[in-house]
Amino acid sequence: MSNLPNTELVNFEALARDGDMSRRNELAQNVAALFSLTSESCSDEQMRIYDSVLHRLSEMVETQAREFMARQLASLRRAPEQTVRRLADDEIGVARPLLERSTVLRDRDLVQIAESKGDDHRLAIAAREVLSKLVTDVLVKTGSAGVQRAVAANEGASLSRAGVDRLLEASGLDEELQLALAGRGDLGEADIAALASFASERVRVRLFGGTGKDGEDGLPKAARIAAQRLSNDYWLKRYDFETAMGRVKALARGEGIDEGTLLRFIDEDRFAEVVATFSILGDIGLEEAMHWMVRIDTDPFLIVARACGLASETVQKLLAIGPWRYRLPDEQRERAVTRYRTLNAKSARLLLDQWRGRIAC
Template identity: 55%
Template sequence: MTEALKTELVNFSELTGEAGSARRAELARHVATLFALTSDRCSDEQVDIYDSVLLRLVDMVETEVRRYVADQMASLRRGPEETIRRLADDDIEVAEPILVRSTVLRDADLIKIAEKRGNAHQFAIAQREVLSQEVTDILIRSGDLKVKRKVAGNDGARLSDTSVMALISDAASDATLQLTLSERADLAESHIANLLSVASEEVRRKLHAEGRAQDANRLDEAVDIAAQRMSNQYWLGRYDFETARSRIMLLAKRGMVNEAALRRFASEDRFAEAVATFAWLVRCGVEEVSHWMVRPDPEPFIILAKASGFSSITVGALLGIGPWRHRLTPEQRSDAMSVFERMTIAEAKRKMAHWSHTVLN
C-alpha cells in the first residue's frame, strides 16, 4: 500500500484549513459511498487503502458527516475495520447504526465499547440480530433497565444462566421485564419456575400502591404465559405431528424407517418426525409418545427406549431436541443417560410389564 495509491483516491494536501471544510465533508461522503458500492469487488489491499483514507477523513469532519459514513458502512459484510471500530466508539448519533447492524465488529469490540461507554451504546448493541453470551453478560451486568428489557426481548441474544437469573431478579419489580421473559422460548424449566415465583401478590400490591395498575395487570398476563409454558401442551402445540406421521408412514412403506433415520431426524432437530419415527419403531401411538418426549421427567421414555433396544447414542441425541432442548438442564440429561446405561433390557421390560398390569387392573 503506497502513498501514491492513497493520493490517487484523496489528496489530503487540499483539505487543510477552514477553507477545506466543505471539501472534507464532500470527500468523506463520496469515498464512503464509493466503497459501499464496490466493497464486494475490492481486494484486501484496496480495502486497506479505503480504511486508511476513511480513518483520516472521519477525524476531520463533523458529526453529521460521520453519521453518513456510519450509515454507509453499517450493513456491509466486509469493510474498513479500523474505521468501523472508530465509528462504533463515537458519539451515539454516529455509533448507533454500526453497533446495531455491523457484522464487521467482533465480540471483543462490542464488549470493549459496552464497558467503556454508557447505556445509549449498550442499548444499541442490545438491538443486534445476534448476541453472544459474553456480550449479553456485560449488557445485563452494567446496563440500565431499558437495556435489560431490550436484551430480554431479543430472540437472537444468547443468555447464560447467570444473566437469566439476574433478569428474573430485576423482573421482581418490573412487569414489562416479567412479560418479556415469559415470552422467551429458551428459558429452562427452572427459570420459568423462578419467574413465576417473582410474580407475587406482593409485587402487585406494590404496583397498585404506586399508581401503576396497568403494570400490575400485566403481571397477570406474564404469570399466565409462564404457567402455560410449564404445561406439555404449550410445547407440543408448536409441532405438526399429523403431517410428520404421514411422512413417516410413506418412508415405512419403502423400508426406510429405522434407528439411523431416527438419529438423522434428531441431528436436524426435526422433533415431530423424530416422535413419529420413534412411535413407529416401538409400536405406540404418536400422541402417547409425544407426551413422553416432552415431560420434564424423561423416565418413561428412557425405560421404553431401553426395552426397545435403542443405542445410547440415539437416546442421547433425542434428549437434546425439541422441547427437551429447553426443558431439560445438562444435569438432567446426564442423569437420564446414567439411568439408561445402568438399566438392563430385562429390567426395562419388567417395568413396562408392571405398567401394563397397573393399567389393566
C-alpha cells in the same frame, strides 16, 4: 513537513491546508458511498487503502458526515475494520447503525464499547440480531433497566447462567422485564418456575395460558425464530471469508501458518481467518471448511482436526468461536471434545483422504 498519507483517492496534505469543512464533509461522504458500491469487488489492497482513507477522513469531518459514513458501512458484509471500530465508538448518532447491524464488529469491540459508553450505546448493541453470552453478560451487568429489558426481549441474545439469574432478580418489580423473559424460548423449567413464583397475573398468562394470537404464545414464536438461526446459510453470510483467505494465504507465503496461527486468530476472535487457516492446514478447500465449521454435526470438523494433529485444547477453543459460540450447548461441546480425544489419527487421515478424493471428483 506533513506526515499525512496521500492516495489516489485523497490528497491529505492539500485537504489539511483547505479550511473548507463542507468540502471535507462532501469528500468523506463520496468516498464512503463509492466504497459501499464496490465493497464486494475490492481486493485486499484496495480494502486497506479505503480503510486508511476513511479512517483519516472520519477524524477531519463533522458529525453529519460521520453519520452518513456509518450508515453506508453498517450493512456491508465487507467493510474497513479500523474505520468501523472508530465510528462505532463515536457519539450515538454516528455509532448506532454500526452497533445495531455491522457484522464487522467483534465481541471484544462490543464489550469495550458497552463498558466505556452509556446506555444509548448499550441499547443499540442490545438490538443486534445476534448477541453472545460474553456481550449480554456485560450489557445486563452495566446497563439500566431499559437495557436489561432489551436484552431479555431479544430472541437472538444468548444468556449465560449468571445473566439469567441477574435478569430474574431484576425483574421482581418490573413487569415489562418479566414479560420479556416470559417470551423467551430458552428458559429452563426451573427458571420458568422461579419467574412464575413472583410474576404478575399478566405474565403468568403469557407463560402458561397463551396470548390468544393464532392460538400460540410467546414461547413457540421464540422457538421458531431460534430455529431460523439454525440454518447454516444464515451464519455463513455474516462473514467475509474471501478477504480472510487472502490474508491467510499471504501469511502462508511469508512467515507460514501452523496451529499457533489458529490460536492467534481465535484469541483475536477472527472466525473467518480461523476457517481459512483450518482449510489450508487440512487441505480441504474453503467451501468445505466454511460448512464443516458451522454445522451442528461436528464430526467432519473433528476428523480433519485429528488428521492435522491439533491439540485437544485448540479444538476446544475452536468449538467455542464463531457460530458454534451460539449454536453448540455446553454439553454438546464437551461431548465433541471427548469424542475428539478418542479419535484415531491414522483412521482420521485415511477418511480425510477419501473425502478429498470425492471433492476432487
